[in-house]
Amino acid sequence: QKEVEQDPGPLSVPEGAIVSLNCTYSNSAFQYFMWYRQYSRKGPELLMYTYSSGNKEDGRFTAQVDKSSKYISLFIRDSQPSDSATYLCAMSDRIQGAQKLVFGQGTRLTINP
């Protein structure tokens, strides 16, 4: 079993829809939870960063962490075609001044105009 499981999709929704992306994990030591967005031929860019359980909102994006269920989510409201990308969840436990990020496989999202 992988440490982090993420449905690779692909996921295709119409513009304006609410998108829900999810990951589950098995390592209870993870403390930091992130969502990265990756456009084709580009590096991952950080979207949301949370520490421990709870919700965090940033514009149209909301990240949720439920440590008791080992489950994290990213919600995108009023989705736009420019949101079309691969979304990667990542989580880590800190080691000696570095973060050993463990990534999910990524969900490929397409927003149709």
Next chain:
Amino acid sequence: DTAVSQTPKYLVTQMGNDKSIKCEQNLGHDTMYWYKQDSKKFLKIMFSYNNKELIINETVPNRFSPKSPDKAHLNLHINSLELGDSAVYFCASSPPWSDSPLHFGNGTRLTVT
């Protein structure tokens, strides 16, 4: 003014050759990383350096050797390239404090023929 830059962007080479990828960051970060992304978009950590000291060394063949001449640079040298080494290699950096996400470069797409 790219934060994390990698060269070359594309690398096509034959099996058995030796090649290097270079990475530089101008963010003043202490920690740098190499990640490998396979054809299924799965990102996995290979190495991490903190202030030129190797602190994360995942199960990677000895043919891969990172080198950090200073804290702003982390290079990756690969000996005796194999077909299975074909992937996108991402460099990343982060500051030393715990609530700090990684900043990724745009990757080097390596194709071994």
